[in-house]
Amino acid sequence: MITALLHHAVLVLRLNFRSRQAIVYGFLVPLFFLLAFGSVFRAGEPPLLAQMGQLLTITILGGACFGLPTGLVAERERGVWRHYRLTPVPLSALLAGTLVARALIIALATAMQLALAHAIYGTPWPAHPGSLAAAFALVAGAFLALGLVVAALARDVPAVQAIGQCLFLPMIMIGGVGVPLAVLPEWAQRLASFMPGRYAVEVLQPCFNHPHGLRHAGFSACMLLVIGAAAALAGARLFRWDAGRRLRRPELVWAGSSLAAWVVAGAIAVSAGHVAPVTLVGDEAFSAIDEAALARVAYNDLPPDDGVYTPLAPPQSGRRLTPRIQELIRHLDTWPPARTDDIGQNVRNLLAVAAIADITQEPAEAEIARAVFVQLQAQVAPDELSRALGWVALQPEGGTVIVAAPALGLRGELSPAIVRERSAWYAKKFLGRLLGRIPDPPAPPPSPSSPS
Amino acid sequence: MTAVRARDLVKHYGDTAAVRGVSLEVAHGEIVGLLGPNGAGKTSTLECLLGLRTPDAGSVAIEGSDTTMGAAGGRARVGAVLQSTTLQDHITPREALRLFAALHGQPRARADAVLEEFALADQARTAFAALSGGQRQRLALALAFVHAPRVLVLDEPTAGLDPAARRDLHDRIRARRDAGCAVLLSTHDMAEAQQLCDRLVLMDRGRILATGTPGEVIARAGLTAHVRVRARPAPSSVELGALPGVASCVDAGDTRLLHTTDPARTLAALAAVLARSACTIEEIHVAPPSLEDAFLHLTGRRFDAEGGAR
Numbered sequence: 001m002i003t004a005l006l007h008h009a010v011l012v013l014r015l016n017f018r019s020r021q022a023i024v025y026g027f028l029v030p031l032f033f034l035l036a037f038g039s040v041f042r043a044g045e046p047p048l049l050a051q052m053g054q055l056l057t058i059t060i061l062g063g064a065c066f067g068l069p070t071g072l073v074a075e076r077e078r079g080v081w082r083h084y085r086l087t088p089v090p091l092s093a094l095l096a097g098t099l100v101a102r103a104l105i106i107a108l109a110t111a112m113q114l115a116l117a118h119a120i121y122g123t124p125w126p127a128h129p130g131s132l133a134a135a136f137a138l139v140a141g142a143f144l145a146l147g148l149v150v151a152a153l154a155r156d157v158p159a160v161q162a163i164g165q166c167l168f169l170p171m172i173m174i175g176g177v178g179v180p181l182a183v184l185p186e187w188a189q190r191l192a193s194f195m196p197g198r199y200a201v202e203v204l205q206p207c208f209n210h211p212h213g214l215r216h217a218g219f220s221a222c223m224l225l226v227i228g229a230a231a232a233l234a235g236a237r238l239f240r241w242d243a244g245r246r247l248r249r250p251e252l253v254w255a256g257s258s259l260a261a262w263v264v265a266g267a268i269a270v271s272a273g274h275v276a277p278v279t280l281v282g283d284e285a286f287s288a289i290d291e292a293a294l295a296r297v298a299y300n301d302l303p304p305d306d307g308v309y310t311p312l313a314p315p316q317s318g319r320r321l322t323p324r325i326q327e328l329i330r331h332l333d334t335w336p337p338a339r340t341d342d343i344g345q346n347v348r349n350l351l352a353v354a355a356i357a358d359i360t361q362e363p364a365e366a367e368i369a370r371a372v373f374v375q376l377q378a379q380v381a382p383d384e385l386s387r388a389l390g391w392v393a394l395q396p397e398g399g400t401v402i403v404a405a406p407a408l409g410l411r412g413e414l415s416p417a418i419v420r421e422r423s424a425w426y427a428k429k430f431l432g433r434l435l436g437r438i439p440d441p442p443a444p445p446p447s448p449s450s451p452s
Numbered sequence: 453m454t455a456v457r458a459r460d461l462v463k464h465y466g467d468t469a470a471v472r473g474v475s476l477e478v479a480h481g482e483i484v485g486l487l488g489p490n491g492a493g494k495t496s497t498l499e500c501l502l503g504l505r506t507p508d509a510g511s512v513a514i515e516g517s518d519t520t521m522g523a524a525g526g527r528a529r530v531g532a533v534l535q536s537t538t539l540q541d542h543i544t545p546r547e548a549l550r551l552f553a554a555l556h557g558q559p560r561a562r563a564d565a566v567l568e569e570f571a572l573a574d575q576a577r578t579a580f581a582a583l584s585g586g587q588r589q590r591l592a593l594a595l596a597f598v599h600a601p602r603v604l605v606l607d608e609p610t611a612g613l614d615p616a617a618r619r620d621l622h623d624r625i626r627a628r629r630d631a632g633c634a635v636l637l638s639t640h641d642m643a644e645a646q647q648l649c650d651r652l653v654l655m656d657r658g659r660i661l662a663t664g665t666p667g668e669v670i671a672r673a674g675l676t677a678h679v680r681v682r683a684r685p686a687p688s689s690v691e692l693g694a695l696p697g698v699a700s701c702v703d704a705g706d707t708r709l710l711h712t713t714d715p716a717r718t719l720a721a722l723a724a725v726l727a728r729s730a731c732t733i734e735e736i737h738v739a740p741p742s743l744e745d746a747f748l749h750l751t752g753r754r755f756d757a758e759g760g761a762r
Contacts (some may be wrong), residue, residue, distance in 0.1 A: 007554040011547060018542040018579075078538045083595070086502060087555035088528045094555075242504070 003253045004089040008097030009104075012071070016105055026067055029117065030059040030109045043271055047121040050400050053205025055117070056110050057139065057197055064143035069151035069160045072098065077156060081241035089404030091241055102147075103140050104132075110136065124403070127416055128213030135207050135214050138221060140198040142228025146196070146236025149258050152247065193274070194266030199224040201286050209400065211417025219274055223265040230261030236287035286344030286384075286391035289442050299432045302425060310358050310425040311366035312373070314441050323406050325364045328408045329371040333379070335408060343380060345399050347388035348423065350376055351430075352402045355422035356410045373430050392427035396420045453516045455480050455603050455634030456501065458464040461510035463496050471507070472658035478634045480602065483625065485649030486638040487743065493658035495535055498607050501636070501704045502532050514603060528556065531596030535607040535638075538588070542582040545572045545591050548580070549598055556599035563598060570594040570624070586617030593624060604628055606637040610644060620650050642743040654747065666743060675748040676711040676739035679718060680727035682735040683726060695721040707735075715740075 017020045031056060048055070075081055084094050113291045117123035127131045145187040148168065154160040165323060174180030177197035183191050192198040202220035209225040210216045232255040237245065241242045247255075268274075313319070321329075332338065337349040355370040376385055391398060401423070432438030456478040459555045463471040471493045478484045486494040499505040501512055514529055539548055546567060553563035567573055570590045575583060583591065589609060596604060609625070625648065629635050639645050645652055646666045654661040654669055662669045678701050681687070686706040693701035697714030712718040715738055727731055749755075 004555050007551060011543070011551055014547070015540050015542045075540065078540070079534060080539060082534055083539075084555070085504060085528055086530070086532050086534075087552065088557070089555045118720060 001089060001093045005093045005097040005100070007386055008094045012098050012101035016071075016101070022067070022071075023072075026063060026105055027112060028373065029062060030055075030113055031402065033058050034116055034120075038117070040441040042121055046124050046400060046402060048117050048123040049209050050205070051180075052114075052117065052123065053201040054125070054177055054180065056111055056136070056204050057200040058172070058202065059109050059113060059140050059142050060106055061138070061168060061171065061197065063102065063109060063151055064140060064147040066147075066160070067105065067163045068098070068102045068144055068147035069154060069164065070147075070157055071102075071158050072151040073154050073160050076151075076241065077243045079243070082126070087243050091239070092236075093241065099144055102144060106140055107136065121320060124208075124413075126208045128208075131213035131215075132204070135203045135221075136215075138224055138228070142196060142224045142231065143200070145228050145231035145235050146258070148239065149231050151241060152235060152238030153255055154277050155246070171195050171212075171341060173190055176201055176360060179352070191266075192267040194262050196224060196227045196262065201226070206372050209442075210314055210397070211415065211420070219269075219362070221274070223269065226265055227261045231258045233351070234258040286347070286388040289387040289390040289394065293394060294386060294431070294435070297390060297428060297431060298395050299428055299437055302428055302432075302438075304427070305366070310354075310422055310429065311369065312426075312429055313366035313370040315370065319364070319367060321364050321367060324409055325367065328368065328410070328446045331408055332375040335405070337402060338375070338379070343384055344388045344391055346425075347376060347380060347385065348392050348399045349402055350379075351389075351392055351423040351426050353405055353408060353410065353421050354426045355419045356405060356412075356414060358402070358426075359414055359418055360410065360412055362410070369426060372426070373433070376430065377434075382434065386431060389427040389431040389434070393424050393431060396424040418434035453480070454478070454513075456605075456636055457498070457513045457516075458501060459511045461497060461500050461512070462508045463493075463500055463505060464508055469658050471500065471748075474510075474655070474658070474660055475638040476653050476660070476663070477638075478603075478636045480632050480634045480648045481629060483629050483635040483637065483648060483650045484653060485645045486636065486653050486655055487640070487642070487645045487649075488638075488655035489640055489747075491657070492640075492655040494640075494655055495607055497637070497655070498532075498605055498638055498656075502530065502605055503527065504534075516755055520757075528599065529601055530603045530605055531599065531601035531606070533589075533592045533596050533606040533609045539580045539591075541579060543580050544577050545580070545583070545587075547595070548591065549594060552595050560598050562600075563646050566598050579607075585612055586614065586620065587674070589617065589621060590624075593621065597628070600683045602633055604633050604635045604637075608638055608640070610616055610639070610641070610666055618644070625630040634743075641748075646743055650741075654750070656747070656751050656753075662746070669743065670741050670746045673741075673746040675745050675749055676713050677715045677741055678737075678739040678745075679710040679715065679722065680707060680735065680739070681710070681722065681726075681733075682707045683731040683733045685729075685731050685754065687725060687729055687731060691725060692722070695725070 012067040016026065035050050037055050038048060041048050072229040081091065084091060095128050114125070118125060150163050150167070154163055174184060174191055175197035176184070176189070176192045177200070183194070203214065203217045203224055206216040207213050214221065234257055237254045238251055238252040240247070256264045266415060305312040320389060329380065332350070332353070340345045340346055350372050354372040380388065397420065401416045403416055403419050404411055429438065433440045454477050456476070458747050459475050460607050461471050461474045462469070474493065474497050476484070486497060496505060499512075500507040546563070549563035549567055550560055553560060569577055570593065572587065572590060572594060575587055578589070593606075593609065596606070604605050606625070610621050613621065622644075625635055625637070628629065637649070649666070651664060652666055652669050653663050662672050664672065681692070684706065689701050689703045689708060692698065692710060695710070697712040697718040699711045699713060702709040710718060719738065722736075
């Protein structure tokens with residue numbers, strides 16, 4: 001039986017790569033989405049990293065809810081599965097072979113997207129590749145199960161397209177898959193909790209840029225598991241090898257149970273408070289930080305300025321800096337990641353420079369941090385700077401984080417979690433000084449070795 | 453041992469009875485044809501035998517075993533060609549044969565041998581979509597035979613083929629029969645049934661009308677031969693209807709169609725009448741009774757070339 005499964009899986013793979021239509025839908029459409037996302041989100045730092053969860057969800061959704069049922073229904077209509085029925089091998093083994101092949105095809109398409117995003121836009125590799133593999137298996141499994149339900153419900157190939165679009169479009173538009181949840185109104189965000197696409201994005205995205213990877217998305221993973229299990233059960237019960245046999249009314253209960261799992265997941269999410277509005281990143285997010293929020297920032301747990309962690313030089317330390325450090329400080333003013341249209345993210349990126357210098361124990365780490373503070377004050381208006389620093393201090397996980405700044409001579413791929421943590425500490429140190437909560441010694445008269 | 457035995461098969465689709473109490477047997481080394489117009493219940497009967505449909509009543513046994521065709525053991529002993537089945541557009545004959553060989557637990561070498569045997573080696577790497585109708589049917593037969601079954605069930609295996617491809621397929625089916633296989637095939641082609649089948653099961657509207665060799669089926673209907681006469685001036689229908697052995701005479705313009713139970717005596721008398729009336733004979737054609745006549749006689753309806761009955 002295993003031999004039959006593998007033999008069939010290999011055949012499905014071969015036939016897939018001979019079909020022009022399958023290549024277009026399986027690989028060119030994901031490439032199109034990558035370029036479309038790239039054209040919209042290329043200014044992110046790092047580019048596209050915060051959208052990889054959405055991008056991969058679209059690819060998996062397309063391969064599983066269109067690719068799988070289109071192939072299955074076309075073969076059913078041609079009588080191929082009737083022919084298989086005449087062999088001694090159980091159809092479940094052949095169906096498993098089809099699912100394995102389809103999962104590999106989708107995996108190949110997602111790998112292609114990762115590689116091209118890296119090559120074209122410089123998107124970093126996922127921070128947690130192991131987590132990503134597990135998340136992919138979970139999302140692909142759930143969506144392939146939904147694809148089986150679509151195949152069972154569809155009478156013919158055009159019906160697959162119709163049913164597939166009924167699943168695809170809502171998830172793309174208001175399910176947090178295509179249009180980011182953060183720009184959707186609250187009612188749509190709430191509605192998205194009743195669709196598996198949201199959970200898929202929430203399971204995949206942390207594998208790219210969250211310090212805890214998949215562990216950060218335990219709830220979403222559970223919801224996806226519930227939805228996938230219900231679909232798998234319904235898909236297996238409703239599987240039809242004979243195009244002439246229509247679904248009987250009682251059997252539609254199984255399809256209904258698959259959909260009911262969406263409602264159950266949404267109801268659990270709502271009742272458990274897992275649908276709190278998603279905050280915007282960048283400009284919109286930091287501008288939401290008000291006086292009351294700033295008043296919540298605590299400064300009593302900060303490391304000392306002359307300590308090992310997050311050191312900060314006095315305004316004029318008088319220390320002589322090496323030409324490399326002087327060059328780095330000069331370049332802060334023109335460093336592209338600090339000059340995007342997103343002020344909040346610019347502040348976050350500059351703070352990351354101080355954090356990286358601290359973590360990598362640059363010889364002049366304290367002076368670099370001071371230079372960053374000076375640059376921030378020169379570049380951002382005081383009110384906006386306070387709110388942006390408050391945003392980083394209060395929401396260390398917000399926005400995106402850079403983990404290296406090779407253009408400034410700061411190399412070494414660091415853990416995003418540590419960079420975020422140190423960035424938040426520096427944000428507090430700078431904010432405290434801006435708001436007069438932390439005393440800053442007055443600057444002595446300028447000297448030739450001044451970092452600023 | 454009987455290869456296939458069906459007893460009192462019944463199959464309904466909703467309120468429509470497709471198969472109504474069909475019983476039949478096929479022995480090894482014979483070709484049995486299920487003959488009937490479209491909608492006679494041939495395909496439903498075969499699908500019940502193959503386990504593709506569950507009969508509402510009745511039983512099926514393969515090679516004396518109690519297992520039904522729905523069981524894997526039964527499937528392993530039977531090779532089948534299904535009506536209007538196609539494979540994936542991009543699959544090649546070699547891939548299809550190797551897949552089905554693997555599904556039947558046969559080695560890859562067996563698939564390659566069947567590819568040669570069915571003269572498909574030249575098309576081994578051709579996509580299914582690019583195969584001709586004859587090549588597709590040969591492939592279908594090759595797939596049915598890839599596990600060397602002792603029972604073949606073929607649903608209209610020559611439908612849509614040109615005469616040369618049809619003859620080729622007939623030869624291959626006869627070769628299986630001669631090698632000891634039991635072959636049960638369905639057809640709505642009277643000529644094919646008469647040429648190819650050792651025994652016939654004549655079906656209409658889900659029931660069996662007659663069984664036996666083609667000759668036996670015709671004889672059972674008590675049918676007459678046809679004598680068609682065209683002459684100028686046309687002889688009198690009344691006079692021809694009174695000739696020895698003539699059961700009836702149909703007047704069709706200048707042509708007279710005689711049904712006779714004794715063609716020899718009728719022809720002798722007809723020659724005398726024509727000579728006496730000094731008319732010019734343009735055509736005399738004598739045809740023995742056909743299966744079409746038997747069908748017409750048994751059902752009161754004519755069997756057309758497309759397999760319909762009216």
